Amino acid sequence: MNLHLDAYKTALAQFNRAARYLDFSDDLLEYMRYPRREFTVNFPVRRDDGSMEMFTGYRVHHNTALGPSKGGIRYSTAVTLDEVRALAMWMTWKSALVNIPYGGAKGGVVVDPRTLSLGELERLTRRYASELIPLISPHSDIPAPDMGTNAQVMAWFMDTYSMTVGYSVPAIVTGKPKTIGGSEGRTEATGRGVVVTMTSCLHHHGETAPDRIDVAIQGFGNVGSNAAIYAHECGYRVVAVSDIDGGIYNPGGLDIPAVVAFAKERGSVIDFPRAENITNEELLAIPCDVLIPAAMEGQLHGDNAHKVKARYVVEGANGPTTPEGDDILNDRGIIVVPDILANAGGVIVSYFEWVQDMQAFFWDKSAVLERLEGILTAAYEQVQHNAEEHNIDLRTAAQVTAIKRVGEAIMTRGFYP
Ligand SMILES: NC(=O)C1=CN([C@@H]2O[C@H](COP(=O)(O)OP(=O)(O)OC[C@H]3O[C@@H](n4cnc5c(N)ncnc54)[C@H](O)[C@@H]3O)[C@@H](O)[C@H]2O)C=CC1
Numbered sequence: 001m002n003l004h005l006d007a008y009k010t011a012l013a014q015f016n017r018a019a020r021y022l023d024f025s026d027d028l029l030e031y032m033r034y035p036r037r038e039f040t041v042n043f044p045v046r047r048d049d050g051s052m053e054m055f056t057g058y059r060v061h062h063n064t065a066l067g068p069s070k071g072g073i074r075y076s077t078a079v080t081l082d083e084v085r086a087l088a089m090w091m092t093w094k095s096a097l098v099n100i101p102y103g104g105a106k107g108g109v110v111v112d113p114r115t116l117s118l119g120e121l122e123r124l125t126r127r128y129a130s131e132l133i134p135l136i137s138p139h140s141d142i143p144a145p146d147m148g149t150n151a152q153v154m155a156w157f158m159d160t161y162s163m164t165v166g167y168s169v170p171a172i173v174t175g176k177p178k179t180i181g182g183s184e185g186r187t188e189a190t191g192r193g194v195v196v197t198m199t200s201c202l203h204h205h206g207e208t209a210p211d212r213i214d215v216a217i218q219g220f221g222n223v224g225s226n227a228a229i230y231a232h233e234c235g236y237r238v239v240a241v242s243d244i245d246g247g248i249y250n251p252g253g254l255d256i257p258a259v260v261a262f263a264k265e266r267g268s269v270i271d272f273p274r275a276e277n278i279t280n281e282e283l284l285a286i287p288c289d290v291l292i293p294a295a296m297e298g299q300l301h302g303d304n305a306h307k308v309k310a311r312y313v314v315e316g317a318n319g320p321t322t323p324e325g326d327d328i329l330n331d332r333g334i335i336v337v338p339d340i341l342a343n344a345g346g347v348i349v350s351y352f353e354w355v356q357d358m359q360a361f362f363w364d365k366s367a368v369l370e371r372l373e374g375i376l377t378a379a380y381e382q383v384q385h386n387a388e389e390h391n392i393d394l395r396t397a398a399q400v401t402a403i404k405r406v407g408e409a410i411m412t413r414g415f416y417p
């Protein structure tokens, strides 16, 4: 299975499933299946040893009916145009679902950032940012971090854009360091939001005692580690976590602050002293109540979804479950809180950051976190309500709500093919 070629197939299969519940014309549905713009760029980067290497990057705008396109930038050797298409489409539905005035975009460069020195990473970022300038602006397309990128990468992005136009433009990207216009709470927003939606879902099912809930998390980057930290703070028992090198398991619960410190020093969670090493495949099948895939696409699929022991899957990553995986989980009565809802905390606080930058007026952390929680819990309740009303799963309910908003915006603006 090619997980990345399959990502767009997954996005389309989810869309087609939701489309059955929408009273839209075939023409309008067909229009929404396509990305609006796709940009591919090949560019050179000088390596520290003086050699020159060519890199390929992408930026895809899926739909802009509700506002400027918004979405992260991924640095990974697995990046393909098809993967970026899928991620851009999910951004359209995510922003619409949580009612923020954005369309969907995503970008990526085919590179393993761990193989670059800091200088090489900066040169690559500045060159890619400068190639994207015809496409981006605070009013048209606003990038942010995703897998393999972080606040520092966003700072170089912002600086490159600002140098080109001749004045500082903080609102060109979100997820920046706070010293240059970043928002309080953005770094932890996605992981925190995953735990907020998990809690809404557990409460809906009458499970209100966090100390009775065992959580396993795949991926220990921005999303996974912040989900682990907040889950631990809320009193949940995080029994397993993993990164690309493998995972660790302690059925009595992991000391998450100690794991965070250990991973920071060692570059991986594996060999953490008070736990057993496990593989990523074992983590997905570990005995627990909630499984949070927070690494990448296609992790739960037709060949392993039957092994999941969790009763809930809360999707921190984008597209971690294939349609075959979804069918198996649904048939087994496992509740899946879908990516466009569970991981929307990141884009919500990015929206807050953009608003603050545009107004040059900054909020304190409690205002950011309170508004974040308010939007996510309302979105969860709406999706849960729609799912019950139409007797459909949460993913389909979330997609129906989101696609309906985008379709209505397209129609209202005038859809005359
Ligand atoms: N950063 C953000 O604000 C948001 C990220 N997401 C999604 O969350 C997921 C993770 O993103 P970040 O945490 O930002 O990335 P990151 O680069 O900070 O961390 C990724 C983590 O996943 C691990 N990983 C990578 N490949 C893996 C594999 N094959 N098996 C197991 N672990 C693997 C890495 O070792 C690392 O621990 C992605 O799907 C991303 O699109 C979604 C919404 C917002």
Ligand SMILES: O=C(O)CCC(=O)C(=O)O
Residues within 6 Å of the ligand: 070, 071, 072, 073, 091, 094, 142, 143, 144, 145, 146, 174, 175, 318, 343, 344, 346, 347, 348, 350, 351
């Ligand atoms: O913060 C943003 O603007 C986008 C984050 C992102 O890429 C995502 O939600 O997948």
